[in-house]
Amino acid sequence: MILMDNSISALTAHRQLADQKAAALLQRVEALTADLTSAVGAQPVSAVSDIANLDQRGEDEWIYGKLRFADGRLTVLYRYSADDEADAHYGVAPEDRWWNNVELTKCKQQWREKMMDDAVLQSLINRIKEALVARAARIDASLAAVQKVLEAESSTLDAAMTASVDGFGSATLAEHWHDVLAKLPLDTPDTLAATYSMFETLCSAILHERQVTPKSRDRSLQFVLRECVDELAGADPAAAKQAGYEILKTFQGLSSGLGALRNRFSSAHGTLPGTVPLDPAYAMLAKNAVATAAIFLLSRHQANPPARRAGDAPSGPGAI
Numbered sequence: 001m002i003l004m005d006n007s008i009s010a011l012t013a014h015r016q017l018a019d020q021k022a023a024a025l026l027q028r029v030e031a032l033t034a035d036l037t038s039a040v041g042a043q044p045v046s047a048v049s050d051i052a053n054l055d056q057r058g059e060d061e062w063i064y065g066k067l068r069f070a071d072g073r074l075t076v077l078y079r080y081s082a083d084d085e086a087d088a089h090y091g092v093a094p095e096d097r098w099w100n101n102v103e104l105t106k107c108k109q110q111w112r113e114k115m116m117d118d119a120v121l122q123s124l125i126n127r128i129k130e131a132l133v134a135r136a137a138r139i140d141a142s143l144a145a146v147q148k149v150l151e152a153e154s155s156t157l158d159a160a161m162t163a164s165v166d167g168f169g170s171a172t173l174a175e176h177w178h179d180v181l182a183k184l185p186l187d188t189p190d191t192l193a194a195t196y197s198m199f200e201t202l203c204s205a206i207l208h209e210r211q212v213t214p215k216s217r218d219r220s221l222q223f224v225l226r227e228c229v230d231e232l233a234g235a236d237p238a239a240a241k242q243a244g245y246e247i248l249k250t251f252q253g254l255s256s257g258l259g260a261l262r263n264r265f266s267s268a269h270g271t272l273p274g275t276v277p278l279d280p281a282y283a284m285l286a287k288n289a290v291a292t293a294a295i296f297l298l299s300r301h302q303a304n305p306p307a308r309r310a311g312d313a314p315s316g317p318g319a320i
Contacts, residue, residue: 022109025116029074029104032121037072040128043135046070047127049120054078054111067104067115067124074104076115154288161291164298170205173198180287191283196221199290203228206297210306222256232300247296 049067054076056062065078077099087097104112114120158181165177176198183191203224207214212231216223229247233240 025112026105029112029116033069033072033074033104036069036074036128040069040132043132045128045131045135047124047131048077049115049124049127052114052117052120054114055108065111065115067120068101069124069128075101076104076107076111077101078111150284154284157288157291157295160295164295167302168205168209168298170201170209173201173205176201184283184287188278188280188283192278192286195283195286195290199294200224202294202297206301207231209301228297231306232297232304 047069051064051066054063054065060081062081063078064081065076068075068077078101079097079099083097102111104115107115161177165174176194180191180194180198183194200219200221203221204219206228207224210231212227214224215227
């Protein structure tokens with residue numbers, strides 16, 4: 001009897017050890033889920049492992065499954081061999097066959113052990129990697145498509161700006177605009193400096209053409225832009241003038257932003273030590289924004305010609 005009691009005690013000890021290991025495995029599942037979720041981040045990817053046999057119920061009856069990671073969860077997808085026989089009988093295609101599912105933390109312990117096998121886990125990790133690589137490729141394709149559209153729109157904008165500048169007739173302004181286009185694909189800092197200079201030249205040219213006496217000795221963009229918009233909105237109805245001042249606020253923001261980029265990153269004052277190279281997209285943004293503003297200002301100038309002031313001598317844009 002004592003021998004029997006010792007044997008049962010030994011069994012109890014082995015069961016307790018198995019319970020401890022099962023609990024440790026469950027904790028490992030939770031840790032693995034957290035690690036995979038952190039690794040994937042916000043990317044909406046899902047993946048499944050290779051198939052493994054979960055339970056052999058008889059010579060011709062079994063349950064098989066695969067591990068799935070999606071939405072921050074690990075689940076077991078499983079099917080019965082009888083399901084395959086029924087689907088085959090009714091002609092259900094393999095890709096359309098239904099899989100039952102249960103969370104890995106809530107499935108049978110034996111299933112969890114099978115799904116936490118090294119080969120199964122490695123196949124899942126490989127599939128997640130493939131999904132991330134595929135997603136990056138899709139994002140690259142989307143970016144390329146957007147870039148293509150932006151480049152097409154930018155080309156249209158460049159053509160409209162060139163036509164507006166040519167119509168204005170200032171050789172200096174035309175030279176500055178073509179300088180911007182020439183520098184754009186070559187050097188971001190130089191493009192920013194050229195864009196800023198071109199915008200200043202544009203505003204000064206419009207004021208000169210309209211024979212406006214500057215109110216400020218400071219001829220930097222901030223001041224000439226304000227005077228330019230004030231002049232162009234001067235003859236508009238009150239409502240339109242108010243709208244013009246609202247646009248002025250946008251232009252002033254553009255002026256400030258462009259000035260900040262120029263002072264920090266362009267070659268106008270020398271690049272500051274430790275400055276990280278600026279992405280060429282900023283140069284494209286600055287060029288497009290300034291071209292849009294310039295087309296508006298030039299169109300307002302043409303639509304609202306200056307009134308002849310008494311004693312004023314004729315002048316033209318080619319004079320500057």
